[in-house]
Amino acid sequence: MDKRTLSQARPFLVLGLVLLAWLLLPTAVRTLLRVSFSEFHAPAVVTASHLRDLQAFWGTRLHSKRDLIEAGRDLARLNAHYELGIQELETIRLERDRLEALLDLPSVPGYRYEIARVARRDFTSWWQQVLIRKGSRHGLEEGMGVIFSGGVVGVVREVHTYTAVVDLLSSPRVRMAVFVEGDDRPVSFRGGANPALGPAFGRADFVPADISASPDRPRLVVTSGLGGIFPAGLAVGLIEQLEPGPDGLFRTGRVALDPRLNRLAEVAVLVPLEDGSGPAP
Amino acid sequence: MRDPRGIIVALIGLGLLFFTAEANHFLALLGLTVFFGGLPLAFAALFFRLRQGVLCAAVLGLAMGAGLPGSPLPVLALFLFSHAVIFALRPRLHAHEATSRTIAVLLANAICFLGLSLLYPPPLWALGSWLGRLGLEFFLSQLMLMGMTPWLFSLTDRTLNLFGIIVEEELRELS
Numbered sequence: 001m002d003k004r005t006l007s008q009a010r011p012f013l014v015l016g017l018v019l020l021a022w023l024l025l026p027t028a029v030r031t032l033l034r035v036s037f038s039e040f041h042a043p044a045v046v047t048a049s050h051l052r053d054l055q056a057f058w059g060t061r062l063h064s065k066r067d068l069i070e071a072g073r074d075l076a077r078l079n080a081h082y083e084l085g086i087q088e089l090e091t092i093r094l095e096r097d098r099l100e101a102l103l104d105l106p107s108v109p110g111y112r113y114e115i116a117r118v119a120r121r122d123f124t125s126w127w128q129q130v131l132i133r134k135g136s137r138h139g140l141e142e143g144m145g146v147i148f149s150g151g152v153v154g155v156v157r158e159v160h161t162y163t164a165v166v167d168l169l170s171s172p173r174v175r176m177a178v179f180v181e182g183d184d185r186p187v188s189f190r191g192g193a194n195p196a197l198g199p200a201f202g203r204a205d206f207v208p209a210d211i212s213a214s215p216d217r218p219r220l221v222v223t224s225g226l227g228g229i230f231p232a233g234l235a236v237g238l239i240e241q242l243e244p245g246p247d248g249l250f251r252t253g254r255v256a257l258d259p260r261l262n263r264l265a266e267v268a269v270l271v272p273l274e275d276g277s278g279p280a281p
Numbered sequence: 282m283r284d285p286r287g288i289i290v291a292l293i294g295l296g297l298l299f300f301t302a303e304a305n306h307f308l309a310l311l312g313l314t315v316f317f318g319g320l321p322l323a324f325a326a327l328f329f330r331l332r333q334g335v336l337c338a339a340v341l342g343l344a345m346g347a348g349l350p351g352s353p354l355p356v357l358a359l360f361l362f363s364h365a366v367i368f369a370l371r372p373r374l375h376a377h378e379a380t381s382r383t384i385a386v387l388l389a390n391a392i393c394f395l396g397l398s399l400l401y402p403p404p405l406w407a408l409g410s411w412l413g414r415l416g417l418e419f420f421l422s423q424l425m426l427m428g429m430t431p432w433l434f435s436l437t438d439r440t441l442n443l444f445g446i447i448v449e450e451e452l453r454e455l456s
Contacts, residue, residue: 008372011365014335019358030352037347041299048303120302121309124316125415126401127350157350165348172404173350193403195410196312196417203406262309 035160042163046133049119109228110273114138118264119163123194128168130154130264135162143229145270150258151235152223153267166267167191169236170200170257177227178204178236180211181220189221189236189255199259204239207251213239221255230270286446287325287333291340293437294321298345312414315422316397318345319390320433322360326367327376327385328448338364350401359396363389376452379431386430387423394419 022030063071100107116134123129134140136159146153146166154174158165167173174191187207194200204221213219218238225232237255245252297317305314318341325337342360346353367374367389374381403411441448 008369011331011335011368014331015358015361015365018335018339018361019354022354022357033343034347034353037344037353041295041344041348044299045302048299121306122302122314122348123309123312124305124314125403125411125418126397129350131348167350172407190404193407193411193414194312196414198312198410200312201407201410203404262312 045119111270113268114271115268128171128194130166132164135160135164140164145229146267148267150260170194177224178221179224200257202255204253204255213242215240287336290325291337294341318393322364323386323389326364355400363392383430
């Protein structure tokens with residue numbers, strides 16, 4: 001082998017050596033390296049997120065007093081509506097507790113909502129994740145469910161001290177058992193892709209053959225409550241069409257996810273309550 | 282450290298990755314992202330000795346891989362591979378010419394792009410829409426890189442000058 005060929009092969013040799021060294025490194029060192037890099041860039045991401053919030057704050061200050069008064073009036077109406085909803089929920093919760101005690105049923109898992117700002121939306125062709133400004137210091141753990149006003153956002157994948165990474169619902173890594181609204185047979189949901197200039201989508205598998213859906217009459221897919229990550233009944237997406245599955249026994253369909261997922265600014269992490277009591281108001 | 286050039290370029294690269302991620306935060310509204318990881322890699326591969334270039338590629342690869350699903354090893358390997366390809370092609374590329382630099386950057390970025398697509402494939406049933414988005418993002422990223430290459434190379438060159446490192450002169454000596 002001549003000198004020139006050897007010189008050109010050197011970088012590939014070094015590449016092999018570096019990879020071999022990485023594989024031979026103890027797991028603790030590899031984990032430490034990974035955590036160090038994650039924690040190293042977290043302050044920069046969080047600072048940028050705070051700066052965006054500050055920018056939004058100053059932008060809002062430019063609104064006229066009239067706009068603010070109108071917004072305050074609208075909010076007061078919404079608050080009154082929600083107050084009534086909370087009272088209604090409290091009545092239902094008491095009734096549920098009474099029935100559980102009467103029938104000796106296991107209690108429904110309760111959750112605490114940890115509200116978190118989205119520090120970064122990272123929706124590439126390769127992965128779809130968001131970085132939120134809450135971490136292990138706030139009681140977050142891997143595998144917890146994340147929701148927003150439109151339904152399910154995804155699942156916490158990684159937790160750092162002050163930040164956490166959430167796999168979005170459209171990520172192929174996210175799988176869960178769901179129900180088609182109005183039916184209590186479990187269906188499998190899997191994230192799909194997040195196409196350009198359009199809403200993200202996933203896929204529902206093992207849909208019973210007697211369930212139908214069409215673009216005119218889409219069917220809502222909701223969480224099943226199985227697995228305990230999400231409570232039952234949270235919106236996942238809409239099935240607009242169902243096709244026969246490969247086995248002929250079940251059907252499969254594309255689930256259109258909420259377009260607001262691409263604009264997430266604030267989410268709530270579902271932190272399970274240890275005593276199994278109902279969700280905090 | 283006696284020779285800080287690898288770390289300087291890695292830090293500039295980290296800055297570039299940070300601002301790209303900020304841009305992607307807003308581009309997420311359109312369901313689009315851009316990727317410029319090949320830019321600092323190509324600079325290090327074109328102008329530095331192997332050790333410094335590998336150091337720079339390793340720092341960038343680990344920094345990017347640390348925030349992604351799974352082990353950071355595949356991304357580290359991809360960045361090192363991309364660096365190795367440009368380094369091996371260096372004798373054939375005229376690093377002092379703007380066109381050659383741009384070609385090197387585009388090639389390094391394309392390798393990273395293709396590699397990431399192989400590392401994080403979509404489910405087969407979503408392949409169509411995934412390929413559509415991937416193609417658009419690749420085109421956008423490469424197009425923007427053509428404009429960014431002279432600027433980032435100049436910025437890196439000036440920053441290295443502040444530390445008394447004149448890469449072009451050293452390159453002439455090396456060749």
